[in-house]
Amino acid sequence: KKQGDLASGSLVHGFMYMWLYYLRGFNNFMLDIGSREPKLNHLIEMVLDYNLKLVNKWIEIGAEAIYFGDDLGTQKSLPISPADWRKYLKPCYRKIFGVCQDAGVYVYLHSDGHILEIIDDLIECGVNIINPQIRANGFEELAKFKGKICIHLDLDRQLFPFARPEEIKSHIQEAVNKLNSQEGGLMLHAECEPDVPLENIEAICQVLE
Template sequence: MKSNAYRAIFFEKPDYIPMAFHINAACWHHYPQDWLVDQILKHPLLFPDYRPPKLPYTPVYSLCARRDEPYTDDFGCRWETTDDGITGTVVGHPLADWRAYAAYRFPDPERQMGIGPVDWAKEKESIDSAHERGEFVCRGLRHGHTFLQLSDIRGYSNLLFDMADDEPLLFDLIGKLEDFNHAIVRRYLELGADMISFPEDLGMQIGPMLSPEQFRRFIKPSYARMMRSCRDRGVPVHMHSDGDIRALADDIVDSGVAVINLQDLVNGIDWIRARFRGKLCVDLDIDRQKITVYGTPARIDELIRSEVEALATPQGGLSMIFGLYPGTPMENVAALMDAMERYMQWY
């Protein structure tokens, strides 16, 4: 039997709208832990099979999200953060000077994911176990796999100058990066992942981080080749990007995307509805800048309801996700959980 997530993606009348509520690891030291656990337990539709940890609880922070522990990743990029659980910023770019390129070495996809080590035997066990439980399994590349990785390696300004100059070494760097990423995609396909994710932020608050022309020339070809490997196996592609990506949307979708995860208010619900409703599955990233932080619980309920009304169809094509980070008022966190559970049964 096809999973609810699959039916939502392919417009095959899911039983409910898939809703995900992600709690960033930093929240465990910014909110009262007993309150956070209580909210999770009150919302079993969002958190099925949840088992509370013993309190006090300290999550395992990702390697690039540890305060006072700078981390150098597999590409030689140096990360720093000021708060445990919050992904850091790259402050050291290994190829800030192209003269270092001759000695530069790429990571090994047999052992490394780009942001840390990988054990493919354990990945296989994880995927097989999830399938035994009847789960729809999504796996994929690390966040920031192509454009942002190039930016981390070279530095953002350097990268854009390289694009403007048609720097020959940039094309070589892109090709080697694609080979690395493509090896990971192929491995997850071989292991039986049901969907492959390509998470990468391309948007700013207003407009994209690179021009549509630069995206088409330097980034889209790699996207298209990697995504074609998924399509050839009948595996849907999930693409995530924060920010305003309206100017890039057509090219992103044209690369082979089946599910697009984009932010609601910065792109505009009316635009998202006109562009995607009933045509492509939208995994809507719920606002975490304005209404959910500064609005009332009633306004939050109205936001979720209006977005479901605008984008959902009885056939499917909509899922929604909220990422909780420190700073959202506690009453608004509860209101979000309530609203997401309430409106997931819209049809």
């Protein structure tokens, strides 16, 4: 903070939705939702209360932004219907992010997978910055949200090992052209694993500059 950066905190990755299926097992959790298992509500409340305590502690010690990560989608869809997500999970995010909003704390949310159907809901819940996967959501669809929220785009890391430098430059330029907005803002994230050729890493750096 003394260096001009926001004082930030974070919760463990998978803080809400993923924790529920860690505790129940993924198949059991899906069955709980599908069968409207009454005990599921109690489990959700337990995880929610724990997260609220952590968020309040971060705010108490001076956090100005809090990072949340919860992989809400698969590569092609949400694993549960948007209606079920709104029934069971949206109230949790609204409460957690609402505490941040009330304290003037920025909310950063990372999610792997396809989440297009619920991005407006996440904005409504109080997300300021969202970190989606481009491959699972697509430029054209994500462009519908520019200006509504700051997009911190996870560039296509599956493209980096195999594409030509020119293709990578085109990919990044397309991200800027389609998603940049003064109202919301755009940040780009390029994760390069050991199998990415050096010439491709150089291309990424050149176009980002």
